[in-house]
Amino acid sequence: MNAPRPKVRIATTSLAGCFGCHMSFLDIDEHLFELVELAEFDRSPLTDIKHCGPCDIGLIEGGVCNAENVHVLREFRRNCKTLIAVGACAINGGLPAQRNHLDLEACLREVYMSREGLGEGGVPNDPELPLLLDKVRPIHELVRIDYFIPGCPPSGEAIWKFLTDLIAGRTPRLSYPMMHFD
Ligand code: SF4
Numbered sequence: 001m002n003a004p005r006p007k008v009r010i011a012t013t014s015l016a017g018c019f020g021c022h023m024s025f026l027d028i029d030e031h032l033f034e035l036v037e038l039a040e041f042d043r044s045p046l047t048d049i050k051h052c053g054p055c056d057i058g059l060i061e062g063g064v065c066n067a068e069n070v071h072v073l074r075e076f077r078r079n080c081k082t083l084i085a086v087g088a089c090a091i092n093g094g095l096p097a098q099r100n101h102l103d104l105e106a107c108l109r110e111v112y113m114s115r116e117g118l119g120e121g122g123v124p125n126d127p128e129l130p131l132l133l134d135k136v137r138p139i140h141e142l143v144r145i146d147y148f149i150p151g152c153p154p155s156g157e158a159i160w161k162f163l164t165d166l167i168a169g170r171t172p173r174l175s176y177p178m179m180h181f182d
Contacts, residue, residue, distance in 0.1 A: 008167050009055045011042040011080060015069040016096040016136055017062025019045070020153045021087040025059070027156030035160075038167050042079075055080045057166060059159075063093040064137040068130035077143040082166060085145045086159070088152040090138065095152075097136040104134050147172060151180030 014022060022045055028035065043052040052058065052072075058080030064070055077083055088094040099107055108123045139145060149162055158178040165172035 008039045008057060009042050009053075010039050010044070010057045010059065010163075011052045011055045011076060012044040012046070012059040013052070013061070013072055013076065014045070015060065015062035015073060015090070015139070016065035017087065017089045017094070019061070021061035021090075024151075024153035024156050025086075025159050028160040029156070031156075031160050035163070039163075052076050052079045056082065057163070058083045059086050060084065060090050060139055061086050061153075062089045063096055064133065064139060064142055065096055066130040066132050070133075070142060073139055073142055082146045083143070084147045084149060084162070085139050086149050087154055088150065091140075091148050091150060092138050093136045097138075100135045104132060108132075149174070152182055154180055 012022065012025070026032070039057075041047050041049075042055045043049040052075050058076040060073065060076060060083065062069070064073060085091050089096060093100065112123045140148075147162070149158055151158065155178065158174050158180070161174060161178060162172045
């Protein structure tokens with residue numbers, strides 16, 4: 001009798017994103033049952049694992065807006081054989097990058113010091129809070145990325161096709177109708 005095929009280990013995370021790409025991942029619906037036969041999850045919103053360990057595939061949603069994002073992204077790159085940028089925010093900064101043309105300090109003052117009920121009159125500076133970067137960066141500016149799945153968000157169908165190609169050892173390919181650019 002053939003030994004069962006070892007499961008592929010997958011990690012996912014959201015950096016400066018809205019979790020919409022993760023919601024789209026869950027849109028693979030009944031394929032989730034197939035996926036749990038083929039794969040197990042490391043760090044992900046689907047588990048309570050706090051750090052990414054050695055994995056076959058890492059899926060990153062969101063760009064990089066603070067020091068913690070940098071740390072998490074580098075941890076994923078060190079541990080994942082194949083790293084995939086999922087969605088517009090990971091690929092080009094997306095919506096969070098709209099702050100890139102604003103002065104960060106002015107932006108923080110406007111949010112926390114000009115409006116009642118926020119920040120008790122000051123910009124939050126608890127040392128536990130991750131330091132903000134001056135600009136929101138796409139993830140390929142910090143680490144090498146193996147694949148990109150465009151869309152805001154990419155469809156569940158596209159994410160499923162990508163994953164099943166990779167798990168089967170094929171180079172992932174999306175047909176044109178599966179590609180979203182909005
Ligand atoms: Fe959300 Fe769109 Fe960014 Fe995905 S690409 S994290 S859906 S804003």
